[in-house]
Amino acid sequence: MKFIAPLLVVLPLATGLTGCTNPNTPAGEEGYVFEKPRIFGAGGYRGTLIGPSNYGVSLWRNEVINIDMRPxxxxxxxxxxxxxxxxxxxxxxxxxxxxxxxxxxxxxxxxxxxxxxxxxxxxxxxxxxxxxxxxxxxxxxxxxxxxxxxxxxxxxxxxxxxxxxxxxxxxxxxxxxxxxxIAVEKKLAAQQLLSEKETQKEIAQKDAEIRIEEAKGIAQAQKIINETLTPNYLQHEAINAQLKMADSPNHTTVYIPVGTNGIPLIKGAK
Structure with a gap:
């Protein structure tokens, strides 16, 4: 019977130690530390932990709700x-x-x-x-x-x-x-085709502009030629041609002067 009193002391102590808690919070989180309601006492909020940390060993029934604070x-x-x-x-x-x-x-x-x-x-x-x-x-x-x-x-x-x-x-x-x-694909295809047509139109316009400029150049050249082909000029050119032909070693051409400016008819020898 003399061992009963120490045993009565040890049993509550052991029970208390097994009920100890040590709430902890990992990095990136914050912990809401609270005490669970007991037979006596109100329990409730006890504090906040900013991880990584722990609340410490307690004989009370402290627990923690960890909330991730990161995005x-x-x-x-x-x-x-x-x-x-x-x-x-x-x-x-x-x-x-x-x-x-x-x-x-x-x-x-x-x-x-x-x-x-x-x-x-x-x-x-x-x-x-x-x-x-x-x-x-x-x-x-x-x-x-x-x-x-x-x-x-x-x-x-x-x-x-x-x-x-x-x-x-x-x-x-x-x-x-x-x-x-499907409608989107058709729209994109139509836009691509339209873009190609616009490009072709621009090319055709440029080609037409080039042809117009070429025609203008030809017309201008013809105008200049027509204006410079005077009778005197033609006579001068004919005489030069005759001189070149007369210098030829195989020259067998007969010149017959006709017209008012003396421009000959040319008859080749057979």
């Missing part, structure tokens, strides 16, 4: 009717981080790890739908930057009083129905 990408998939009533499939990405020092607010007011689903997701999806439905299906790709910018402005305004910070919004892949894809 993370949240992707939403959509299938939405565009302005022209065609279903367009695409995805949207929002890069969001949690402001440092706000982990208590995130846990107590925004659902802890579920903050995105509870507070951001549906609002984000609504903003995307509203912007996409302003455009025809074919115009979506051409205006993807404008759509992303408009969604970003709205979402930043929505989050400005919250612990969350929007870093970027990106439009992902846009997939058209087959009918739209």
């Amino acid at each position: 993370n990408t949240y992707t939403e998939n959509f299938k939405i009717l565009a302005k022209d009533d065609l279903n367009i499939s695409f995805n949207f990405h929002a890069v969001i981080a949690i402001k440092s020092g706000t982990v208590q607010q995130v846990v107590e007011q925004y659902g802890a790890e579920n903050w995105y689903v509870r507070f951001v997701r549906e609002t984000f999806r609504t903003y995307v739908r509203d912007e996409v439905q302003r455009y025809d299906s074919v115009a979506l790709k051409e205006n993807r930057s404008e759509i992303a910018q408009a969604v970003s402005v709205k979402l930043k305004d929505y989050l400005k009083t919250s612990p969350f910070q929007l870093n970027n919004v990106i439009v992902g892949n846009i997939n058209y129905p087959d009918i739209v894809a």
Whole structure:
């Protein structure tokens, strides 16, 4: 019976030690340290850990909820009717981080790890739908930057009083129905053909301009020739030709002067 008293002391001590906790938080995260309610006492929030760190060994039932504070990408998939009533499939990405020092607010007011689903997701999806439905299906790709910018402005305004910070919004892949894809291909082919026709037209215009200039040159040359072919000039040319022929060693040509300017008729000897 003399060993009963020490045993009664050791048992509570061992029980207390096995109930010790040492909450810890890894790098990039912040921890919300809280005490689980006991039979007596209120429990509740005990402090914040900024990782990497630990809260220390405690006889109390302290635990931690760790929240990742780093920027993370949240992707939403959509299938939405565009302005022209065609279903367009695409995805949207929002890069969001949690402001440092706000982990208590995130846990107590925004659902802890579920903050995105509870507070951001549906609002984000609504903003995307509203912007996409302003455009025809074919115009979506051409205006993807404008759509992303408009969604970003709205979402930043929505989050400005919250612990969350929007870093970027990106439009992902846009997939058209087959009918739209075919129409887009036809449009691109038509544009290419039109471009080729315009090029051919420009070439034809340049060719026509060249021919016109050549015709102008010929006409000008003919005009000059006609103006210079005076009787005296023709007589001079004829005399020169006769002189050259007379100098030929095989010259057997007979000249018969006719006309008022003495330009001869030429008869070759047989």
